[in-house]
Amino acid sequence: GQNIDQPTEMTATEGAIVQINCTYQTSGFNGLFWYQQHAGEAPTFLSYNVLDGLEEKGRFSSFLSRSKGYSYLLLKELQMKDSASYLCAVRAFGSGAGSYQLTFGKGTKLSVIP
Amino acid sequence: GAGVSQTPSNKVTEKGKYVELRCDPISGHTALYWYRQSLGQGPEFLIYFQGTGAADDSGLPNDRFFAVRPEGSVSTLKIQRTERGDSAVYLCASSLARGETQYFGPGTRLLVL
Numbered sequence: 542g543q544n545i546d547q548p549t550e551m552t553a554t555e556g557a558i559v560q561i562n563c564t565y566q567t568s569g570f571n572g573l574f575w576y577q578q579h580a581g582e583a584p585t586f587l588s589y590n591v592l593d594g595l596e597e598k599g600r601f602s603s604f605l606s607r608s609k610g611y612s613y614l615l616l617k618e619l620q621m622k623d624s625a626s627y628l629c630a631v632r633a634f635g636s637g638a639g640s641y642q643l644t645f646g647k648g649t650k651l652s653v654i655p
Numbered sequence: 656g657a658g659v660s661q662t663p664s665n666k667v668t669e670k671g672k673y674v675e676l677r678c679d680p681i682s683g684h685t686a687l688y689w690y691r692q693s694l695g696q697g698p699e700f701l702i703y704f705q706g707t708g709a710a711d712d713s714g715l716p717n718d719r720f721f722a723v724r725p726e727g728s729v730s731t732l733k734i735q736r737t738e739r740g741d742s743a744v745y746l747c748a749s750s751l752a753r754g755e756t757q758y759f760g761p762g763t764r765l766l767v768l
Contacts, residue, residue: 641703
């Protein structure tokens with residue numbers, strides 16, 4: 542099976558930097574995704590890592606260490622609109638014929654305060 | 656182009672009834688996924704289609720749940736004899752091909768009374 546852990550809640554100040562951590566245990570690892578989900582809305586794709594290292598995309602960066610089963614999402618220059626849940630998801634080869642299902646963590650609810 | 660769309664956006668039904676939830680994937684996307692999300696949880700995988708065939712249905716909780724994708728585009732998730740525990744948001748996602756990034760629809764909020 543797969544196990545994904547991330548903090549339940551975090552609070553940060555507008556304009557600051559916040560790091561959301563994710564640890565995972567899985568077999569057949571084939572990539573890690575971060576999604577943003579505003580309350581009552583669909584998850585929106587943010588980033589994808591399959592190799593070790595840092596991927597930067599504007600104010601968002603994501604890091605992966607496969608040997609440690611660890612990833613983080615870094616959000617810079619926080620804005621009020623960044624208040625949302627951030628979901629860490631691991632893709633692994635599934636039991637079906639070439640399945641690429643995602644297994645999600647419970648999400649980290651980020652509150653950005655003035 | 657248009658994103659993934661799902662209908663209805665909300666569905667209220669009574670225990671024991673049958674419901675159908677529809678998903679229209681992004682045009683040209685061959686892979687389609689159904690997930691279920693309960694309050695305070697991440698989405699949970701239900702079933703994956705590659706084209707018309709269900710390539711992986713290992714996430715379906717029991718035989719009351721069934722899904723089809725007859726023409727390789729629109730998919731319908733069918734739930735028979737609904738139970739209160741089926742209440743959740745049912746999310747559909749599609750990707751251009753197997754293994755590509757999945758893009759989610761807005762979900763159908765199902766409430767079983």
